[in-house]
Amino acid sequence: MSDTGDRHRGSVKATVISVxxxxxxxxxxxxxxxLSRALKxxxxxRFIVHGPAAELTPLIEKRGIAGNCxxxxxxxxxxxxxxxxxxxxxxxxxxxxxAIESVRAGEATVCVSCGNTGALMAVSMVRLRKLPGVxxxxxxxLWPSRNPQGFNVMLDVGADVRADESDLTQYAFMGASYAxxxxxxxxPRVGLLNVGTEENKGRSELKSAHxxxxxxxxxxxxxFVGFVEGGDIPSDRVDVIVTDGFxxxxxxxxxxxxxxLIRDFLKQAFGISVMSKLAALLAMGSLRRLSHRxxxxxxNGGVFLGLNGTVxxxxxxxxxxxxxxxxKLASTLSQSGFSDRLAARVASLVPHDQDGALTDKKIPDxxx
Numbered sequence: 089m090s091d092t093g094d095r096h097r098g099s100v101k102a103t104v105i106s107v108x109x110x111x112x113x114x115x116x117x118x119x120x121x122x123l124s125r126a127l128k129x130x131x132x133x134r135f136i137v138h139g140p141a142a143e144l145t146p147l148i149e150k151r152g153i154a155g156n157c158x159x160x161x162x163x164x165x166x167x168x169x170x171x172x173x174x175x176x177x178x179x180x181x182x183x184x185x186x187a188i189e190s191v192r193a194g195e196a197t198v199c200v201s202c203g204n205t206g207a208l209m210a211v212s213m214v215r216l217r218k219l220p221g222v223x224x225x226x227x228x229x230l231w232p233s234r235n236p237q238g239f240n241v242m243l244d245v246g247a248d249v250r251a252d253e254s255d256l257t258q259y260a261f262m263g264a265s266y267a268x269x270x271x272x273x274x275x276p277r278v279g280l281l282n283v284g285t286e287e288n289k290g291r292s293e294l295k296s297a298h299x300x301x302x303x304x305x306x307x308x309x310x311x312f313v314g315f316v317e318g319g320d321i322p323s324d325r326v327d328v329i330v331t332d333g334f335x336x337x338x339x340x341x342x343x344x345x346x347x348x349l350i351r352d353f354l355k356q357a358f359g360i361s362v363m364s365k366l367a368a369l370l371a372m373g374s375l376r377r378l379s380h381r382x383x384x385x386x387x388n389g390g391v392f393l394g395l396n397g398t399v400x401x402x403x404x405x406x407x408x409x410x411x412x413x414x415x416k417l418a419s420t421l422s423q424s425g426f427s428d429r430l431a432a433r434v435a436s437l438v439p440h441d442q443d444g445a446l447t448d449k450k451i452p453d454x455x456x
Contacts (some may be wrong), residue, residue, distance in 0.1 A: 089304045102134050103422050106196035107413060108187040109139040110165045111203025113405045118146055121204065122411020124151040129412075130419055131156075138162045138183040145296050162186040168404060171208035188215045191397040197427065198325065198418040202402040202411070209247055216397040219434045224248045224255050225394035226333070227401065228266050229340055229415075234324040237271045242321060244333040245340045245390060250334035253296035255317050256280065258434065262393040263328035264310040265433040269424040270391075270417070273327050275309060279316030280340075281331035289315065301330075308436070311327060391421070394434065398427045 107123065109116040116139055121133055134156055137144055139162040148157050164182035166175050169362060179185050184203050190196045200430050201208050209225070218225060226244035233240040243263050253260070260278050267276035280298055287298060298315065305312035316326050316389040321339060331339070358368035392399040398421055402414035421427075 101131065103130075103197040103419055104134045104136065105418050105422065106136045106187045106190035106199040106202035107138065107415075108199070108203055109137050109144055110162075110183040111201050111208075111404070112411075113168070113202070113403070114407060116144055118238065118407050119411055120144070120147040120151055120153075121408035122406070123157070124153050124421075125408050125412040126155055126415035127153055129416065133419060134158075134197055136160055136187075138186040138190070138195055141167075144289055144427070153183060160190070161188050166207050168204050170204055170206075170207055172206040172263045173310045175204070175207040176210055176214065178250040178318040179207070179211065185215075186213055187297075188397075188399070191399070194217055194372060196330070198398040198400060200400045200402060200411075200418050202404050202406050204404075205246065205401055206392075208401055209401065212392055212397075212399045215252050216395045216399070219394050219396060219431050221434055222258060224251060224258075225392055226259050226262060227390045228263060228335075228393050229390045231329075231343065232320055233322045235327060237326075237327075239271065240321065240323075240329060241267045241271070241276075242328055242329040242331070242336055243393065244331065244336050246333045247392065248336035249332065249334035249337075251293075253293045253300055256293070256297035256330055257300045257304070258394070259330045260297075260310075260312070260328070261304075261308060261433050261436075264308065265430050266391060266393065266426070267327050268310075269426045270421055270428055273326070275311055275368075276327040277313050277325070278305070278328040278330060279326035281312045281329055281335060282315040282317065284313045285317060287315070297330075299397070308322060308433075361365060391417070393430065396427075396431070398422070 107119065109119045112118055119407045127133055137148065137160050138160045140163055141159050144159050148159065150155050162181060162183040164179060166179060166182050166184045184201055184207065186210050187201055187268050191199045213225065225247050227242035227247045228241050229245045230239040232238065241263050243259050264276045264278055267273045278301065280294060280301065282294055301312050313326055316329060318339065320326055321329055358364050388399040392401065400414050401420045403410055406414065
């Protein structure tokens with residue numbers, strides 16, 4: 089099976105996306121609605137949709153998108169509280185497993201799922217396997233920012249709570265490749281998250297990673313801005329923020345919670361009196377733009393990096409807007425040939441020699 093997947097991977101001509109229709113909190117109807125919405129912008133997309141055929145068929149036909157969808161009957165569903173080990177032992181009949189298999193077999197270029205993050209990562213790692221040289225895959229997310237592209241990339245945000253200096257250096261390479269191919273930034277600026285910007289601050293692995301990334305940045309065609317702090321995550325100082333999964337996940341959840349808190353406070357403030365309601369009416373256009381700017385559904389989709397295939401993890405609570413955003417991201421990465429370019433980028437980051445120094449090797453230009 090692996091050999092077949094390797095032979096066919098990269099041979100998919102049309103943009104075909106494998107979709108786990110059963111993992112989200114809102115059920116398959118929200119997923120199918122998201123596919124329909126995505127097709128309004130990209131009518132040539134094709135989907136392999138995984139889940140119970142009897143349930144999916146009427147939903148897809150109702151939306152009039154049957155011509156763009158191939159249904160793969162998968163009766164099992166991975167629940168949000170299922171343990172990854174349980175899924176690995178008993179999950180071969182699930183929609184999640186089936187969706188990953190389509191990427192492994194080369195039938196689709198990207199998998200999109202709203203399902204259990206731990207289970208999705210476990211299945212992805214076992215079925216797609218890690219790229220040669222990758223110790224720990226990472227989850228990269230898009231963060232609203234002041235940059236012209238509107239977003240910054242941050243990784244890792246939860247694939248693994250640990251990361252040493254070599255892992256962080258790999259994250260820098262993978263994050264730069266993602267920013268280049270996903271956001272169109274020719275020379276991404278990469279920062280290493282720390283408690284201060286001074287080079288003498290932080291844990292020993294951060295200081296070592298700083299040296300390692302600095303040594304390879306020019307050759308890898310990205311700009312290393314050094315240490316950055318939490319306040320720089322949404323700034324225009326940097327395009328890619330590198331950190332370990334423990335810190336990144338806390339920052340991500342804090343940011344999402346803060347965005348929700350701001351929306352609630354605004355609603356309360358503008359609903360407190362007749363005058364405030366009038367002010368809200370006058371400011372409606374600006375408020376809508378602000379709400380759109382901080383809406384987490386617009387940046388829905390964490391990308392699993394470091395695997396032999398691309399997996400986009402959509403929020404479990406995604407509605408059709410969020411699903412459509414994840415599909416758009418998956419399509420962008422697919423059309424850029426991201427998986428092959430990332431593999432070449434990671435392969436260029438060769439292991440340490442016996443003295444602990446990075447050996448020299450020409451790094452391919454994945455921007456071409």
